[in-house]
Amino acid sequence: MSLPTVLEEADGPRAIDTHAHQPTSEFLHDAGGEMMRDAADRFGADLETDTYENMIEEYREVGVGRTVLLGWDAETNTGNPPVPNDYVAEVRDEYDDFFVGFGSVDPLKDDCVEEAIRCVDDLDLSGFKFQQIAQGFDPSDPEHEELWATIEDLGVPVVFHGGNSTLGACAPGGRGLQIKYGNPMLIDDVAANFPDLQILIAHPAFPWEKEQLAICQQKGNVYMDLSGWMPRYIDDQVLHYAKSLLKDKVMFGTDYPMLEPEPWLEQFAELDLSPEVQRKILWENAESFFDL
Secondary structure (H helix, E strand, O other), rough: OOOOOHHOOOOOOEEEEEEEEEOHHHHHHHHHHHHHHHHHHHHHOOOOOOHHHHHHHHHOOOEEEEEEEEEEOOHHHHHHEEEEEHHHHHHHHHOOEEEEEEEEEOOOOHHHHHHHHHHHOOOOOOOOEEEEHHHOOOOOOOHHHHHHHHHHOOOOEEEEOOOOOOOOOHHHHHHHOHHHHOOOOHHHHHHHOOOOOOOOEEEEOOOOHHHHHHHHHHOOOOOEEEEOOOOHHOOOHHHHHOOOOOOOEEOOOOOOOOOOOHHHHHHHHHHOOOHHHHHHHHHHHHHOOOOO
């Protein structure tokens, strides 16, 4: 096992994974349903469930000390049950030295604003995750402005999905999911209209990586992570920006359990990145963004 030099030299697990899901049936089977089985086939992964204890051990063995655990609610568009926000908070509470809990609200539900407030005020969750393709919505649509204004007032960050999605991949009609909602240009409107809303675009946003890089460069409140892609397949221009103009704005993420931390970090170690940039991507940028 060959890990990044900065992790081998760190005093204990230091890296922060900004993008992980539950290794349990709540996400893999219930919320994911058929579209998740399609994604697993494309990733070459399986949908076997695991325990949080095993997950945490897997992370800590390779130098990861904290992980953002994401909620999920795409019920209106998919018909699948959500990963309940109360459940995310319970897992966070049980393993509070490891997980940072992010809730999810379905923007197509009438009570999405009230649920967002409850997530922060009552459950003490640290932010929100949106998967626009699974949830079937355009974040730039004015009907969602009250939700963004509320989250901005709550003072917590949001994670938006960026780029294509393997959910529903190769199924007839992609199971009705529309990849146009993954275009980061739709997020640019949100960033412009809500400048105090801190936004993390998850994944190199294929096929819109250039748009994503432009937004991250121009909008001070927009960042990105490298989750969902093994490092050797990440676009060269993304890596160039990650070690130059955007070195303070790019973060490490896996998309666990579809991608696991050990092989991801082994490939990351092969990239031509200075120790300074490695530290920024693996933990320093996330510490600042998530206020850890």
